[in-house]
Amino acid sequence: MRHSERLDRLPPYLFAELERKIAEKKAQGIDVISLGIGDPDLPTPQAVVDALAEAARDPGTHQYPSNRGRPEFREAVAGFYRERFGVELDPDTEIVPALGAKECVFNLNLAFLDPASVALAADPGYPVYTGGPLLSGAESVLMPLVPELGFVPDLDAIAPRDAARARLMYLNYPNNPTGAVVPEGFFERVVEFAREHDILVVHDASYTETTFDGYVAPSFLETPGAKDVGVEVFSLSKGWNMTGWRAAAIVGNAQAVDSYWRLKTNIDSGMFDAVQLAAARALTDAAGFPREMSAVYARRRDLVCDALREIGVQVTAPKGTIYVWAPVPEGHTSASYCELVLEESAVVVSPGGAYGPNGEGFFRISLTIADERLGEAVERLRSSLGG
Numbered sequence: 441m442r443h444s445e446r447l448d449r450l451p452p453y454l455f456a457e458l459e460r461k462i463a464e465k466k467a468q469g470i471d472v473i474s475l476g477i478g479d480p481d482l483p484t485p486q487a488v489v490d491a492l493a494e495a496a497r498d499p500g501t502h503q504y505p506s507n508r509g510r511p512e513f514r515e516a517v518a519g520f521y522r523e524r525f526g527v528e529l530d531p532d533t534e535i536v537p538a539l540g541a542k543e544c545v546f547n548l549n550l551a552f553l554d555p556a557s558v559a560l561a562a563d564p565g566y567p568v569y570t571g572g573p574l575l576s577g578a579e580s581v582l583m584p585l586v587p588e589l590g591f592v593p594d595l596d597a598i599a600p601r602d603a604a605r606a607r608l609m610y611l612n613y614p615n616n617p618t619g620a621v622v623p624e625g626f627f628e629r630v631v632e633f634a635r636e637h638d639i640l641v642v643h644d645a646s647y648t649e650t651t652f653d654g655y656v657a658p659s660f661l662e663t664p665g666a667k668d669v670g671v672e673v674f675s676l677s678k679g680w681n682m683t684g685w686r687a688a689a690i691v692g693n694a695q696a697v698d699s700y701w702r703l704k705t706n707i708d709s710g711m712f713d714a715v716q717l718a719a720a721r722a723l724t725d726a727a728g729f730p731r732e733m734s735a736v737y738a739r740r741r742d743l744v745c746d747a748l749r750e751i752g753v754q755v756t757a758p759k760g761t762i763y764v765w766a767p768v769p770e771g772h773t774s775a776s777y778c779e780l781v782l783e784e785s786a787v788v789v790s791p792g793g794a795y796g797p798n799g800e801g802f803f804r805i806s807l808t809i810a811d812e813r814l815g816e817a818v819e820r821l822r823s824s825l826g827g
């Protein structure tokens with residue numbers, strides 16, 4: 441059997457060694473606590489579960505859905521964008537459902553990239569921004585995110601040759617993995633850059649609803665001119681505890697939304713109608729739910745940041761996302777520090793290098809674990825690495 445060369449182009453799986461060590465510890469009967477994955481631990485709002493059950497009982501939802509999406513779903517997305525962001529969207533041409541932000545981001549590469557073209561991808565960043573271009577037979581060009589610039593790319597540092605062959609630019613604020621939020625004026629500069637170089641901006645809005653300390657995250661589409669050059673991928677996964685449901689939407693530039701739709705009609709058969717109806721309920725009746733969850737994550741964030749400071753880690757508390765991003769103490773690499781934490785505390789944290797070369801020197805803690813377990817993990821960090 442011979443698999444495609446395209447698969448060989450993927451980088452090695454950077455969590456492999458960590459996973460081997462975790463398995464080894466578990467085999468020894470050690471209670472390992474994982475703060476590695478960003479997958480909300482609390483349930484989906486009851487109103488959304490009820491809407492799914494109700495819709496699933498209706499045989500009218502049991503056939504192939506349309507890739508354009510049900511009017512109820514598209515109108516709910518448009519209503520949410522109007523209320524929450526003050527952004528007007530045409531439900532007929534500017535909104536299409538996606539089976540999660542991951543599917544959408546991946547397929548945009550197939551819809552927009554040719555072999556000689558590139559996608560500009562944040563480094564560190566969500567791995568699909570680089571894996572997607574590779575699997576599409578194209579390439580990504582990394583845009584470093586560094587603390588000195590507030591974890592936004594320096595657009596002036598993008599080489600003219602890369603800007604000329606770029607068709608896509610991936611951005612994501614509030615940002616995974618750094619927890620950074622977008623600085624004032626940055627999206628405006630992005631619109632200008634995209635216009636100048638004819639690039640489609642893809643703003644991954646997976647975390648706009650999870651923010652703290654009174655901060656309210658904007659949509660990229662609030663920026664004047666954004667709809668001329670960009671789309672936003674809005675996911676219900678994190679805000680509404682719906683990672684298992686695969687519910688998201690691509691919204692914005694009608695031509696880009698149409699290209700995505702045309703590609704998708706050849707790949708999948710759309711989102712289960714009952715899930716679309718339940719997602720519509722989330723965006724209407726449960727529109728305030730992410731605020732309640734944000735209060736939970738803010739409390740957990742404080743618990744983690746206090747403990748990290750006590751063990752000598754210089755951490756900045758994030759204003760959004762479900763992650764804490766912190767520099768590893770001097771003398772360590774990301775991998776060696778994560779191994780030390782596992783060895784000494786039986787707690788799993790993610791090595792920053794797994795998110796790109798500029799993630800090296802950092803580690804990421806996910807806040808999606810029950811309060812008691814998080815409390816236990818924090819106690820272990822304090823007692824084993826504290827002094």
Ligand SMILES: Cc1ncc(COP(=O)(O)O)c(C=O)c1O
Nearest residue numbers: 540541542566616646675677688
């Ligand atoms: C930045 C970012 N985009 C997309 C996703 C995937 O979201 P979805 O569940 O909507 O596919 C994640 C999940 O961790 C993420 O961090």
